[in-house]
Amino acid sequence: MTIQDLRRGADRTRLPDQDRPSNERSATTWPPAPERKQVSIASDHDGHRSSNPVITVDNLNVRYGDFHAVKNLSFQVEQGEIYALLGTNGAGKTSTLEVIEGHRKATSGTVRIFGEDPMNRKAVRPRMGIMLQESGFAPDLTVSETVRLIGPLTGRQDNVERVLGVVDLVRKAETRVSQLSGGEKRRLDFATAMYGQPEIIFLDEPTTGLDIQSRDALWNSVEQLRSSGSTIVLTTRYLEEAQQRADRIGLMHAGGFRHQGTVSDLTRTLPASIQFSLSPGAPAPPMRFAITSQQLLRIETFDMQKDLKHLLDWADAHAVELLGLAAAPTRLDDVFRAIDSDPNPS
Amino acid sequence: MFAIARSEFRQIVRNRAVLITTLIIPLASSAYFIFNRDMFENFDGNGYLGAILVFTIGVFSLYSGMVTILAARRQNLFLKRLRSAAAGDPALLVGLVTPISLISLLQVMLVLGVFAAVTTTPESLALLMLAIGATFAMALALGMATAGLTSSPEQAQVTTLPISLGLIAVAVWVAITGTEDLTVLKRLVPGGSATELIANAWDGGAPLADSLILLVPTLSWVIVSIALAARMFRWEPRR
Numbered sequence: 151m152t153i154q155d156l157r158r159g160a161d162r163t164r165l166p167d168q169d170r171p172s173n174e175r176s177a178t179t180w181p182p183a184p185e186r187k188q189v190s191i192a193s194d195h196d197g198h199r200s201s202n203p204v205i206t207v208d209n210l211n212v213r214y215g216d217f218h219a220v221k222n223l224s225f226q227v228e229q230g231e232i233y234a235l236l237g238t239n240g241a242g243k244t245s246t247l248e249v250i251e252g253h254r255k256a257t258s259g260t261v262r263i264f265g266e267d268p269m270n271r272k273a274v275r276p277r278m279g280i281m282l283q284e285s286g287f288a289p290d291l292t293v294s295e296t297v298r299l300i301g302p303l304t305g306r307q308d309n310v311e312r313v314l315g316v317v318d319l320v321r322k323a324e325t326r327v328s329q330l331s332g333g334e335k336r337r338l339d340f341a342t343a344m345y346g347q348p349e350i351i352f353l354d355e356p357t358t359g360l361d362i363q364s365r366d367a368l369w370n371s372v373e374q375l376r377s378s379g380s381t382i383v384l385t386t387r388y389l390e391e392a393q394q395r396a397d398r399i400g401l402m403h404a405g406g407f408r409h410q411g412t413v414s415d416l417t418r419t420l421p422a423s424i425q426f427s428l429s430p431g432a433p434a435p436p437m438r439f440a441i442t443s444q445q446l447l448r449i450e451t452f453d454m455q456k457d458l459k460h461l462l463d464w465a466d467a468h469a470v471e472l473l474g475l476a477a478a479p480t481r482l483d484d485v486f487r488a489i490d491s492d493p494n495p496s
Numbered sequence: 497m498f499a500i501a502r503s504e505f506r507q508i509v510r511n512r513a514v515l516i517t518t519l520i521i522p523l524a525s526s527a528y529f530i531f532n533r534d535m536f537e538n539f540d541g542n543g544y545l546g547a548i549l550v551f552t553i554g555v556f557s558l559y560s561g562m563v564t565i566l567a568a569r570r571q572n573l574f575l576k577r578l579r580s581a582a583a584g585d586p587a588l589l590v591g592l593v594t595p596i597s598l599i600s601l602l603q604v605m606l607v608l609g610v611f612a613a614v615t616t617t618p619e620s621l622a623l624l625m626l627a628i629g630a631t632f633a634m635a636l637a638l639g640m641a642t643a644g645l646t647s648s649p650e651q652a653q654v655t656t657l658p659i660s661l662g663l664i665a666v667a668v669w670v671a672i673t674g675t676e677d678l679t680v681l682k683r684l685v686p687g688g689s690a691t692e693l694i695a696n697a698w699d700g701g702a703p704l705a706d707s708l709i710l711l712v713p714t715l716s717w718v719i720v721s722i723a724l725a726a727r728m729f730r731w732e733p734r735r
Contacts, residue, residue, distance in 0.1 A: 253579060253732075275582035282580070286573030290510040291503055299503045303581030 154258025160191035166484065202229045204350055204381050205250055212245045216418050219245045221405040223259070232372070232382040234392040236482075238490045239401030244354065246402070250354055250383070251280055263350070276305030279343035281383075283354040285335040289328035293319055296327055297341055316371050317341045320365070332359040340368055344375060351375060353384040357391060357494060369395060393482045401489065408489045419478040420488055421450035428470040436464055446474070454479065500578065500591025504565070508595055521557060522603040525549065526610040531712070533614035542615045543698030544671035547691040549607050550628055551667040554635040558600035559663075560656045562593060562639035566729075568649040575731045585731075594634055604628060619700025623707055627693040630714045634686070635663075637721030644728030663687045671695070689713040 184374040203266050205227035212220035220242040227233045237243045248254040249261055252268035266273045287296050297310045314320045317337040322330065330338065336359050343351055351422070354374070357365045377384055386392055392399055401416060402411040409416045425446045428435075431477070437448045437457065458477055465472050529536060539545070539722050569575050569592065578588050608618075618624045638659055646655045666687040675682050675692050682688040693710040697704040 251580070253576065271579075271582050271584065275580070280580040282573065282577065284573050285576035286575075288503060288507055288569070288574050289572065290507045295506065297504065299499050300577065300581070302499065303578070303583060305582035 201226070203227060204264055205230045205383070206260070206262045207246070207250065208260040210246065210249060210261060211257045212242065212249060212254070213257040214251050219405055221250075223402075223406060225400055225407065225410060227381060227383055229381055230379055231375065231397040232376060232384065232395055234396035234399045235383065235385045235402065236389070236392055236399055236486070237385075238404075238486075241402035242405040243402055247352060247354060247383070247385060251278070277349045279304065279345065279348035279351040281339045281343035281351070281353045281356055285327075285339050287327045287335065287338065290326060290378060292324050292326055293330070293338055294323040296338060297345065300342040301345035304345060304348070307349065308346040313341045313345050316367075318367065333361060333364055336360055337364060337368070338370070344371060347375065347378060350381040350382065350383065353382065353386075354383055355387060357386065357388060361392065365391075389482045389486060399482070401485065403489045409485065413482060416482060420451070420480045420484050421452050422454045422477070422479045424449040424451060424454075424475070424477045426475040428473065429471060430471045433468060435461060437461065497583065497587045497591040497594075500588060501594040504592055505595040508565075508599070518557065518561075518599055518603070520604045521553060522584065528564075529607075529610050529614050531647070536611075536615045539615060541671070541695075541699070542611070543618075543695030544691070546608060546611060546618070546624075546698045547694035548664075548667050548671055549611060549693055550604055550631055551663055551687060551691065553600055553603045553607065554631050555660045555663050557603055558596060558632060559635040559639045559642075560652065560660060561596045561600070561658050562636060563642045563646055564649045564652040565596060565641035566592070566640065567646040567652050570643070570731065570733060571648050573732070579731055589640070596631065597636065600632065601628075616698075618698040620697045620707075623697035623704075624694060627690055627697055627714070630711070630718055631687070631690045631694075633718045634714075634721050636691070637725040640712050640725035641721065641728040644725075644730050647733065669693045683710065684714050686717045690717075 203226035207223055207225050210220055210223040211218070219240075223242070223246060235243045235247060245254065249256045250263060250268055252263075252271060255269065261263050261268055263274050264277055268274055286299075291299065294310055294314065297313055301308060301310065301313065311320065313322055317340055319337055319341065320333065322334060327335065327338070336356070339366075340353070340356060343353065351372075356368060356372075359366065369391075372382055384396070396413070398412055399410070399416055400407055409419060425442070427446050435447065435449070437449050437460065439449045442448050449457065449461070454477060461472070464470070508518070513562075557700040566575070574582075575592075576594075579585070581588070583591075612618065642655055642659060643652075646652045663686065666682075666685050670682050670688050673682075683692065689710040689712075693707060693714060696707045696710070
C-alpha cells in the first residue's frame with residue numbers, strides 16, 4: 151500500500167462513476183422511464199447539500215409490549231441522498247423503517263415524509279416505492295401480472311415491459327412467482343418498488359440473495375433513480391455496499407443511533423492502525439504501540455499521514471527496517487464491530 | 497379494488513383444489529335434488545331446508561374460504577404488500593373478499609335455483625335476498641375476525657370449526673324444532689333469526705312485520721361480527 155493509497159483510503163466516500171466497473175456505470179434503458187420533473191438538489195457555496203429534508207424523524211419511540219425497540223430516535227433524510235440505516239441484529243432498523251413507510255404506528259414521537267404523516271397513504275404512497283425485506287407476492291400470479299397489479303396500486307404509471315427490462319425479468323414475464331428463485335423474487339420486488347420512478351424508495355436488504363451481476367445491475371438502477379432526483383433509504387447487511395453507495399449512514403444499536411454521518415465521519419470515531427515487525431535488536435519506535443498476538447507492533451492513530459511519516463523518518467534515521475509494514479484506514483466493519491462488542495450500550 | 501379482486505379471482509381459479517371444492521358443493525347438492533325430486537315435491541318445510549342450504553354454503557364456502565384466503569395472504573406477506581399501496585384498508589378488503597363472495601353467491605343461486613325448480617318457488621324473493629345478504633355479511637365479518645386468530649391456512653381448518661359447526665347447528669336446530677318454543681332464545685343466537693327469516697321468505701304465510709322484526713337480531717349479529725372483525729383482524733403476522 152502506498153502513501154497515496156492511504157491518503158485516498160483515509161477519507162473515502164462514494165466512488166465516482168468513472169471509478170466503478172464498466173457494468174455499473176450509468177446506462178440508458180429502453181423503453182424510456184416515465185418522465186418526472188427533474189429535482190435539483192440545492193447546494194451552498196461549498197458544494198454541501200443544504201437542508202431540504204424529505205423525511206423528518208423526531209424523538210421516535212416504538213415499543214412491543216415491554217420491549218423498547220426504538221428509543222428517542224431523531225434524524226432527517228435529505229432530498230436526493232442515499233441514506234443507509236445499518237445496525238446490529240434487533241437494533242430497531244426494520245421497526246424504524248416500517249414507521250417511516252407507514253406500515254407501523256409509532257408509540258410516540260413524530261415522523262413526517264414530504265411533510266405528511268406516513269399513515270396518510272393517499273398522500274404519500276404515490277410518491278414512495280417500497281421494497282420489503284421479504285417478497286410478499288401471490289405465488290399463483292405470473293411476474294407480469296404481479297407488476298401489473300402492484301405497480302398501479304401505488305398510484306403511479308409506468309411501462310411494465312420497461313420495468314421488467316430493468317431487472318432482467320422479461321423472459322420470466324409469464325412465469326408464476328412460485329417458480330422464481332430467491333434472487334428473481336428480489337428483482338421482482340425491486341421492479342415493483344421502482345415502478346413509476348417514485349420520489350423516494352425504501353430498499354430493505356435489497357441485494358440479499360442476488361448474484362454479483364444482479365447486484366451490480368440493481369445498484370446501477372439505484373444510481374439512475376438517484377440521478378433523476380429520487381431519494382434512497384436502504385438497509386443492508388453488506389457493509390461494503392453501504393460504505394461504497396451511501397452518502398450518509400445511521401448506525402443503530404439497541405434501539406438508538408450510535409453514530410450518524412458520512413462514512414468518513416463514522417470511521418473517524420476509531421483509530422486507524424499501522425502494523426509492522428522489527429528485526430531482533432532493533433530499537434523500539436518512538437511512539438506508543440502494542441504487540442499483537444502475531445508478535446507484530448501495532449500503532450493506533452487518528453492522524454495516519456503524520457504518524458506514518460514520523461515512523462518512516464525515524465526508521466530512516468536509525469536504519470531500521472520495518473518488516474511487513476501495513477497501514478490500514480478504519481473501515482466501517484471496524485466501527486460496526488466496536489459497537490456490536492460494546493457490552494454496555496447507551 | 498377491481499385489480500385486487502381480479503388477481504384474487506385468478507388465484508382461486510388457478511388453485512385446483514380450491515376450484516374443485518368450489519364446484520363440488522353446488523353440483524353435488526343440485527344433482528341430489530334432481531335425482532330425488534319426487535321426495536321433495538311433497539316435502540313440508542322447504543323454507544327451512546333452503547335456510548340450511550344457505551348456511552351450508554355461507555359457512556363452508558364463504559366463511560371458511562375467506563379465513564383460509566386471508567390467513568394465506570397474510571402468512572406470505574401479500575397483505576402487507578397490498579398495504580404498500582395508496583388505496584385504503586376498506587378498498588383492499590373489498591377487493592380481497594369480492595371474488596369468494598361472488599363465488600359463494602353464485603353457488604347459493606345455483607343450488608336454490610335447482611331446489612326451487614324441484615320444489616316450490618320462494619314467496620318473497622326480496623326478503624330472501626335480504627336474508628341471504630345479512631347471512632353473508634355476518635359470515636364475512638366473522639371470517640375476518642377468525643382470520644385474526646389464524647396464523648396459517650392449515651390452522652384455518654381448526655379455527656373455523658367452532659363457528660362453522662355452531663352456525664350450522666343453530667340452523668338445523670331451528671329448522672327441525674321450529675320457533676314455537678324457546679322463541680326468544682332461537683331468535684337471539686347467531687343465525688337463528690336469519691334461518692327463520694329465510695324460511696318465512698320461502699314459505700310465506702308470516703306477516704311482513706313479523707319477518708321484518710327478525711331483521712333486528714340478524715343485523716345486530718352483523719354489527720357484532722363487524723365490531724369483532726375490526727378488533728381482531730391483523731394485516732401482518734404476529735411478531
